[in-house]
Each structure stands twice: as structure tokens, then as C-alpha cells.
Amino acid sequence: MSAADTLLLLLLFAVAAGLGWFFARRSANRGLATGPRHVSAEYFQGLNYLLNEEPDKALEVFIRMVDMDADTIDTHFALGALFRRRGETERAIKVHQNLVARPDLPREARARALNELAEDYFKAGLFDRAEQVYAQVARGNAQREQGLRGLVRIYELQRDWEKAIGAMDQLVSISREANGTVVAHYSCELAQEALGRGDLLAARHWLKRAQAADRHTVRGAMMRASVAQREGDHRLAVRLYEQALERDGGFLVDVLPELRRSYVELGKPAAFEQWLSNAIEKHPAWRPGVAFAAITDGSFDDSVTRQAIVDFIAGNPILTDILETLRPTLETDGGKDAAVRRISGAMRRIAKASPRYRCEVCGFSGNALYWQCPSCRSWDTTRPVTKFRFEAMLDARALPAETARKH
Numbered sequence: 006m007s008a009a010d011t012l013l014l015l016l017l018f019a020v021a022a023g024l025g026w027f028f029a030r031r032s033a034n035r036g037l038a039t040g041p042r043h044v045s046a047e048y049f050q051g052l053n054y055l056l057n058e059e060p061d062k063a064l065e066v067f068i069r070m071v072d073m074d075a076d077t078i079d080t081h082f083a084l085g086a087l088f089r090r091r092g093e094t095e096r097a098i099k100v101h102q103n104l105v106a107r108p109d110l111p112r113e114a115r116a117r118a119l120n121e122l123a124e125d126y127f128k129a130g131l132f133d134r135a136e137q138v139y140a141q142v143a144r145g146n147a148q149r150e151q152g153l154r155g156l157v158r159i160y161e162l163q164r165d166w167e168k169a170i171g172a173m174d175q176l177v178s179i180s181r182e183a184n185g186t187v188v189a190h191y192s193c194e195l196a197q198e199a200l201g202r203g204d205l206l207a208a209r210h211w212l213k214r215a216q217a218a219d220r221h222t223v224r225g226a227m228m229r230a231s232v233a234q235r236e237g238d239h240r241l242a243v244r245l246y247e248q249a250l251e252r253d254g255g256f257l258v259d260v261l262p263e264l265r266r267s268y269v270e271l272g273k274p275a276a277f278e279q280w281l282s283n284a285i286e287k288h289p290a291w292r293p294g295v296a297f298a299a300i301t302d303g304s305f306d307d308s309v310t311r312q313a314i315v316d317f318i319a320g321n322p323i324l325t326d327i328l329e330t331l332r333p334t335l336e337t338d339g340g341k342d343a344a345v346r347r348i349s350g351a352m353r354r355i356a357k358a359s360p361r362y363r364c365e366v367c368g369f370s371g372n373a374l375y376w377q378c379p380s381c382r383s384w385d386t387t388r389p390v391t392k393f394r395f396e397a398m399l400d401a402r403a404l405p406a407e408t409a410r411k412h
């Protein structure tokens with residue numbers, strides 16, 4: 006916000022304060038108010054600061070002098086919120102601190118002012134202070150839910166998952182909001198950390214907690230499968246990976262290669278093919294996902310997968326055109342299977358040049374799977390991409406050419 010904007014804002018605030026005084030005096034003259042109020046010398050001093058373009062001094066004066074009735078309290082809140090929205094957090098903090106310090110402030114308004122103050126600290130990046138004030142808000146009744154939500158936000162940012170679970174549990178007890186999915190993610194985060202330091206016992210504990218919080222946790226099933234795989238229990242891994250896919254077919258790209266690996270480890274590649282055939286029949290919508298997983302992984306070579314890839318190509322006009330154009334040449338080079346393999350290889354390169362995951366809420370994309378989107382902070386909204394971005398192929402081809410020209 007420019008200095009001129011701030012001055013204008015304060016001028017409006019001063020006018021609101023002046024009008025408050027004016028109407029209060031009129032009411033007093035009609036005997037409606039408890040006592041007359043005065044436009045104090047302070048008010049003119051404040052205006053004087055404004056005229057001299059000293060907004061901070063003017064702000065100090067105005068927020069100190071305004072009487073607290075319902076209207077002026079709202080004016081303070083509006084001013085504080087405006088400052089924060091415009092990024093002037095120091096001024097917002099000053100307004101809300103002043104509100105909190107007023108002994109005549111009603112209880113509800115104090116809780117609201119505290120919550121606003123915590124928001125200011127949060128926006129300013131002063132997380133320790135924000136946490137303290139949110140905790141204070143959460144201990145009261147008036148703004149308890151907002152306080153707990155603030156705490157959850159801070160604990161998530163600080164990756165303090167145990168505290169996040171605690172705050173979320175309290176939040177559920179008052180808001181009756183279903184939070185199982187998020188608590189399961191917190192538990193999975195703790196399990197992930199435990200796995201990172203090689204503490205399998207703790208990892209198992211947190212994975213159980215995840216399961217208890219959300220019976221249908223896909224992430225929990227995938228993590229448990231991965232632990233089973235690591236321990237050589239491929240039978241369990243197969244069961245859990247299949248369970249994960251039944252819960253959310255959106256993870257075919259990640260799960261299918263691992264599931265196949267466990268089947269192969271068990272010495273049962275044919276059983277994988279059978280399972281895949283049944284699964285596609287049961288969930289026809291999985292077909293493109295299976296094809297995409299097979300193309301990007303590159304190690305599948307069973308008849309069910311090949312058919313899924315052929316269907317995938319047939320369902321895409323660009324790929325069909327390419328296949329038709331190349332067919333005479335490719336067929337002399339080893340038949341239709343060879344043609345499909347070569348097209349798959351080309352598509353694999355396209356997929357590698359494109360982001361692997363995408364948030365379904367805000368569109369944030371990248372090559373890592375974030376269970377909490379780093380952009381919009383939503384949980385469980387990122388899924389593997391299962392579409393080929395053909396322009397990525399052009400970018401990928403342009404890059405080496407650019408480099409080549411430089412040499």
C-alpha cells in the first residue's frame with residue numbers, strides 16, 4: 006500500500022470516528038445516551054498528523070481515542086483487516102493489540118480481536134507468536150474453533166504432526182467435522198518420518214493409527230504395502246496394493262508397477278495378468294490408467310497390458326494418425342506389436358518430459374507426489390497425471406536442438 010493510500014484510509018477512519026461522535030452527541034442532546042461525549046483535542050491532533058502526512062502517529066491517536074461501542078469496534082476491525090490484507094501487518098497488529106488492551110471491550114469482541122491478532126502474526130510470518138495467541142483463543146469459548154483452525158494451520162506448516170493431531174481432535178469434538186482423512190495423513194507423515202530413521206516399530210504404530218482414523222486410507226494401504234515389500238512379505242504387499250487400488254484407481258500409475266513386482270517375486274506373473282484382466286473388466290474406466298502406467302513404466306509385456314495400450318492408442322486421434330502413417334514402415338520391421346512398442350517408447354519420452362503429478366484443486370504440478378498440495382494446502386488432491394502432453398514432446402525435442410546450436 007502506498008503512503009497516499011494509507012493516509013486516505015486513515016482519513017476515512019477519522020471521518021467514521023468523527024461521525025460516531027456527532028451522532029452520539031445528537032442522541033445525548035435528545036437524552037438518549039448516558040452522557041455527552043466530546044471531540045477531544047486528540048481528534049484534532051490526529052487530523053493534524055494526517056495533514057502532515059504522518060500516518061503512524063495519526064493511527065496511534067485515532068485507535069486510542071475512539072470510544073468502544075458496537076459501531077466503532079466494527080470500524081476498528083475493518084481497519085485492521087484492511088491493513089492486513091494490504092500487507093501492512095505492523096499496522097494491523099497495532100490496531101488489534103489496541104483492541105485487546107481495551108478494558109471496556111466485550112468478551113466476544115476480545116476473543117475476535119485476539120484471533121485477528123493471531124492472523125496478523127501469521128501473515129507476518131511470526132509463527133511462534135501466532136501459535137501463542139491462537140492457543141489463547143482456543144482456550145476460550147467465543148472463537149474456539151477459529152483458534153484451533155489457526156493452530157492446525159501452524160502445526161501443518163511446522164510439520165509438527167503430533168500437535169496437529171491433538172488440535173484436530175479438539176476441533177472435531179466441537180465442530181463435528183469429519184477429519185479422519187486428514188488425521189490419517191498426519192499419522193502417515195509420522196510413519197514416513199519413522200521409516201526415514203529406520204524405526205519400523207514406530208512406523209507400524211503410526212500406520213495403525215492412520216488406519217484407525219480412516220479405514221479407507223489409500224496412502225496408509227500403499228505405505229503398509231511398501232513396508233511389507235521391504236520385508237519380503239509379497240503376499241501381504243499384493244493384498245494391500247490391490248486394496249489401495251480398489252479404494253482409489255487414480256493411483257494406478259504408482260501402484261501397478263509395484264504390484265506387478267510383488268507378483269513376480271512370488272513367482273506368479275500369470276496371476277498378475279489374470280488379476281489385471283479381471284480388474285479392467287470390473288473397472289473399465291481404469292483402462293487408460295493401466296495403459297499409461299504400462300507405457301511410463303516400460304517393463305510390462307503381457308497380453309492384457311498390450312491390449313490396454315492398443316485401446317489407448319485407438320482412443321486417441323493423434324496417436325491413431327501417427328500409427329496409421331507409420332504402419333507400412335513399422336509392419337515390415339516386425340509387425341503390429343513392434344509398432345505399438347515403438348509408439349509406447351516415444352510416449353514414454355513425452356511422459357518423462359511432463360510433470361508426473363497434478364493437484365486437482367489448484368492445478369499445481371510437479372514430479373513429486375505431495376499428499377498436501379504445497380500451493381493450495383489441500384490434502385489428498387494430488388494424483389498422477391495420466392494424459393500425455395504432446396507439446397512436451399516438442400519442448401523436449403527443442404531443448405537438445407537449442408543446445409546443439411550453441412556448440
Ligand SMILES: [Zn+2]
Binds near residue numbers: 382383
Ligand atoms: Zn493444490
